[in-house]
Amino acid sequence: MKVLLIIPAYNEQENIKNTVKKIEExxxxxxxxxxxxxxxxxxxxxxxxxxxxxIKLVNNLGIGGAVQTGYKYxxxxxxxxxxxxDGDGQHDVNYIPQICEPLINGQADMCIGTRYLDKSESKFxxxxxxxxxANIISFFIKIxxxxxxxxxxxxxxxxxxxxxxxxxxxxxxxxxxxESTVSLLVNGYKVQEVPVSMNERTGGVSSIRLFKxxxxxxxxxxAIIIDSISFRKRRKK
Amino acid sequence: MQLSLKIALICIxxxxxxxxxxxxxxxxxxxxYLIFWSITGIILIIALLVPNLVDTISxxxxxxxxxxxxxxxxxxxxxxxxFHLTILISKEENKNTLLxxxxxxxxxxxxxxxxxxxx
Numbered sequence: 001m002k003v004l005l006i007i008p009a010y011n012e013q014e015n016i017k018n019t020v021k022k023i024e025e026x027x028x029x030x031x032x033x034x035x036x037x038x039x040x041x042x043x044x045x046x047x048x049x050x051x052x053x054x055i056k057l058v059n060n061l062g063i064g065g066a067v068q069t070g071y072k073y074x075x076x077x078x079x080x081x082x083x084x085x086d087g088d089g090q091h092d093v094n095y096i097p098q099i100c101e102p103l104i105n106g107q108a109d110m111c112i113g114t115r116y117l118d119k120s121e122s123k124f125x126x127x128x129x130x131x132x133x134a135n136i137i138s139f140f141i142k143i144x145x146x147x148x149x150x151x152x153x154x155x156x157x158x159x160x161x162x163x164x165x166x167x168x169x170x171x172x173x174x175x176x177x178x179e180s181t182v183s184l185l186v187n188g189y190k191v192q193e194v195p196v197s198m199n200e201r202t203g204g205v206s207s208i209r210l211f212k213x214x215x216x217x218x219x220x221x222x223a224i225i226i227d228s229i230s231f232r233k234r235r236k237k
Numbered sequence: 238m239q240l241s242l243k244i245a246l247i248c249i250x251x252x253x254x255x256x257x258x259x260x261x262x263x264x265x266x267x268x269x270y271l272i273f274w275s276i277t278g279i280i281l282i283i284a285l286l287v288p289n290l291v292d293t294i295s296x297x298x299x300x301x302x303x304x305x306x307x308x309x310x311x312x313x314x315x316x317x318x319x320f321h322l323t324i325l326i327s328k329e330e331n332k333n334t335l336l337x338x339x340x341x342x343x344x345x346x347x348x349x350x351x352x353x354x355x356x
Contacts, residue, residue, distance in 0.1 A: 057341045061334055069338045076342075173334060 003100065004079040005032035006070030008063055009087035013042045016087050020052050023085075026093040033073055034087065037066040063155075064173030075168035083158040091156045095196040099158045102192045109163050109189040112149065112181070113156035113196035133217055137178050140221050144228035145185040150193060152178040163189060172227075175220045182227045247285055254278045277314070
């Protein structure tokens with residue numbers, strides 16, 4: 001079973017080396033690909049100096065476009081499972097077997113690593129505001145698709161071969177995490193969550209800034225609603 | 238309207254039409270847009286040349302004042318144009334994303350193959 005870790009990195013010069021080192025220490029059977037999303041700092045130099053397997057995007061595309069490049073790479077190279085894994089040290093490699101399990105058993109097409117499930121003893125459950133935001137988004141996903149996703153903005157997720165193909169062709173680039181979840185759900189794929197713990201960011205700046213949160217929330221909710229509407233039209237045909 | 242003002246406006250419009258032609262000639266504008274922009278210019282010239290044309294149309298259509306009709310028509314045209322451009326930009330963004338992805342992946346493949354050959 002070929003497994004690929006997709007690691008999007010934008011200006012991650014402090015973290016990227018450690019992240020990759022931890023992955024290599026964890027298992028040498030795991031393939032990974034770092035997608036350098038047109039970083040403006042020394043990320044590219046670090047990647048080259050340490051011979052880290054990577055693709056350098058010639059222009060900045062944002063997280064959605066970067067991750068999709070990873071899925072395209074996974075598709076072209078025939079991987080069975082692709083795992084999205086942040087380059088900033090937030091995600092823990094030790095949860096990779098857990099997150100892959102539902103896919104291997106055929107219980108799910110996508111498995112999301114969730115911070116907020118009760119069982120997890122997460123050191124980092126993030127701020128009140130962010131939890132509130134996640135709750136609002138998950139409420140709207142529940143309304144539109146009927147499925148409860150506790151942590152829709154989590155970037156730690158694994159998908160199987162069919163979904164890799166789907167994502168390689170079509171991936172939402174504006175609000176990728178919640179939107180891709182919704183589009184999978186409305187197209188009848190099975191999505192599962194497993195509890196994981198995440199570390200606090202060890203460096204760099206989160207892509208979701210506090211002041212932009214409300215704007216982000218409104219647009220995500222709109223995107224979710226629109227995604228589920230366009231599905232209903234398609235189904236009637 | 239005073240005759241001198243009329244002549245000045247017509248001159249400006251002719252220069253405007255000339256600029257459109259030049260832009261198309263220099264390949265700065267696609268021929269599809271030439272039609273849209275030159276039609277607006279030609280309509281404005283006709284409206285200036287034919288006496289009472291605009292006034293008659295607006296009163297026939299039921300506008301109380303000619304200026305109201307001119308403003309509403311102009312706003313609708315501009316709204317349509319901006320809407321059209323927004324769609325165009327979004328489409329171009331999608332194409333751009335695809336290109337960046339494909340080029341970057343190709344570059345990686347080329348580098349890998351070059352490294353293999355060196356070995």
